[in-house]
Amino acid sequence: MVTPQDTKRVPVIEARNISVTKQEHQLFHDYSFSLYEGDELCITAPSGRGKTVLLRILAGLDRPDSGELFFNGVPYEKGGRAQLYKQLNWLPQRVSPLANHVREALLAPFTLHANYKLKPKDTRMLEALTAAGLPNTPLDHDTSSLSGGERQRLALARALLLNRPLWIADEPSAALDKEHTLACARFLLENSKTLLVVTHDAQLQSQIDQVIELPKLTTTNNTETQQ
Numbered sequence: 001m002v003t004p005q006d007t008k009r010v011p012v013i014e015a016r017n018i019s020v021t022k023q024e025h026q027l028f029h030d031y032s033f034s035l036y037e038g039d040e041l042c043i044t045a046p047s048g049r050g051k052t053v054l055l056r057i058l059a060g061l062d063r064p065d066s067g068e069l070f071f072n073g074v075p076y077e078k079g080g081r082a083q084l085y086k087q088l089n090w091l092p093q094r095v096s097p098l099a100n101h102v103r104e105a106l107l108a109p110f111t112l113h114a115n116y117k118l119k120p121k122d123t124r125m126l127e128a129l130t131a132a133g134l135p136n137t138p139l140d141h142d143t144s145s146l147s148g149g150e151r152q153r154l155a156l157a158r159a160l161l162l163n164r165p166l167w168i169a170d171e172p173s174a175a176l177d178k179e180h181t182l183a184c185a186r187f188l189l190e191n192s193k194t195l196l197v198v199t200h201d202a203q204l205q206s207q208i209d210q211v212i213e214l215p216k217l218t219t220t221n222n223t224e225t226q227q
């Protein structure tokens with residue numbers, strides 16, 4: 001939601017007039033979107049409308065067919081994407097444990113040079129697991145034995161350890177029950193400064209400040225508009 005003050009503020013993430021077609025089906029036409037620092041925003045829409053496609057574009061992982069993306073006013077193509085990657089905790093829909101054991105799974109991002117100095121100690125990792133809803137999980141626990149919901153919570157613990165201000169999460173509660181969904185919402189809200197979530201989950205939506213429905217692309221008089 002854009003307020004009069006927002007006209008002076010620079011969005012953390014801005015998509016300007018993006019268009020995207022997948023398999024001959026246009027998902028976005030001249031679509032614009034802004035996320036401001038401190039926003040807690042949820043995007044919802046019926047299945048297949050393009051929520052994941054949009055999120056991946058905003059997260060700098062895919063490119064639109066046309067249009068521009070900006071991070072703090074800097075075009076993704078001119079350094080904005082690189083700046084975004086330093087600030088972003090990306091929580092994808094399908095979580096990969098990234099390693100055979102919990103400790104290595106949590107440490108995976110810290111093997112990268114950019115994160116190496118932030119490598120957490122065991123005590124910090126155990127605290128993060130507890131905060132993310134996996135208490136009493138040994139660090140040498142085999143990740144292949146984790147359920148889908150436990151994998152999602154492992155990804156939350158990993159994100160917590162990375163300690164970044166901007167969180168983008170795609171269906172973070174997809175494999176969680178009611179109780180864990182509420183805990184997940186609290187966790188996301190407490191640990192992010194700016195939060196963008198895609199979800200169908202009414203319970204998760206109810207916890208988040210703003211909910212926007214992704215507009216449907218309609219065709220009228222040969223003119224396509226995003227409503």
Ligand SMILES: Nc1ncnc2c1ncn2[C@@H]1O[C@H](COP(=O)(O)OP(=O)(O)OP(=O)(O)O)[C@@H](O)[C@H]1O
Pocket residue numbers: 022023027045046047048049050051052053054
């Ligand atoms: N890489 C791709 N190649 C071809 N088609 C794709 C690709 N990614 C997405 N699509 C198509 O784009 C459409 C939107 O996909 P997307 O995953 O964004 O939907 P969604 O709104 O997130 O749906 P859901 O709620 O079911 O996850 C779908 O029809 C999908 O098949």
